[in-house]
Amino acid sequence: MSVLKEPLATPSRVRGIYRYLLQIKGQREKRQVLEQILSPNKLVEHLLSAEDKLNGKKAPHIMFRRTLNESIKCGLLIDNNDEICINPNLPEEARNPQLGDNLLPNTLATLFFASGNTDEEDFAYVCTWFLAQDIYDFSGNWKVVEEMVVNQGVAESLELKMSNNTLSGQMDDWICYIGLAWGHALDGKKVTVPDPTLYIKRNLKDLFQKTSWYKNYSSEILLTG
Incomplete structure (x- = not known):
């Protein structure tokens, strides 16, 4: 199943998990702790019936768990013995606490469109x-x-x-x-x-950095700008 067919795995939820992990020490957290921080019981208890509440049942954290599963499956995160962490194989900039959030659309696009995915x-x-x-x-x-x-x-x-x-x-x-x-x-x-303009603008430097045309064109802009 892809993000296309998992309606609970929205960009904002994937981003929420990633932003939290970016900022904490070691960029890792126990699955249960992560779930309680980002999806506390109070937020999901409305999913329980009155009878379930009386019986002391706990509400399922469906949105968080399915979003987390998609994040792990695409390679953004890793589950290491119930400890969730940012994939250390991602580019250094993608794991940078100051840059990672802004680069997340690019990071996900690279993971989603990878030939082996x-x-x-x-x-x-x-x-x-x-x-x-x-x-x-x-x-x-x-x-x-x-x-x-x-x-x-x-x-x-x-x-x-x-x-x-x-x-x-x-x-x-x-x-x-x-x-x-x-x-x-x-x-x-x-x-x-x-309209892929936004994606192209974000990646323009990387797309053309190896061509003399881009370097010459950039120089002209600097000289005439």
Whole structure:
């Protein structure tokens, strides 16, 4: 299962766990402690029935646990004997307490789209298809997206089965967070625009740092700016 199909694993929840671990000593915490800090019982007790509360049952921390599982599965975090830590194999800047949060969209994009990450293939397919669309065709309505997918014949070939609002909502949340699209309201309706400008701006230096064209162009900007 990918972040596309796990509606409880939202960008804000993944970010919340990562931001906490970035700042603590050793960037690691016991799973149970981490759960109680970020998802205290008071926040989830509304999930229990009155009878369950009388019987002393504890509410499940579903949102936290599923988000944590996705974070571990994609390689952002590691579970080492019930101790959760930031993956030490991530780039040094991504693990930097001052830089890691701002770099998280890039870090996740790299992990999601890694060639060996078969779990996120469906999300990669969705992003690729989405960026190939006409920006004027998107209304923000999942039924319209579903019709487009079916009419273009990619529902089966690319497994882009946008069959409900949850899938479409996850697509919108994650594709905007990574920087491959942006959202706004038009006539009171949410519209998501395919546009990788933000992602490209964040990565422009890395994309062109090895080319003489970029170096020369940068020099011209500095001289004329």
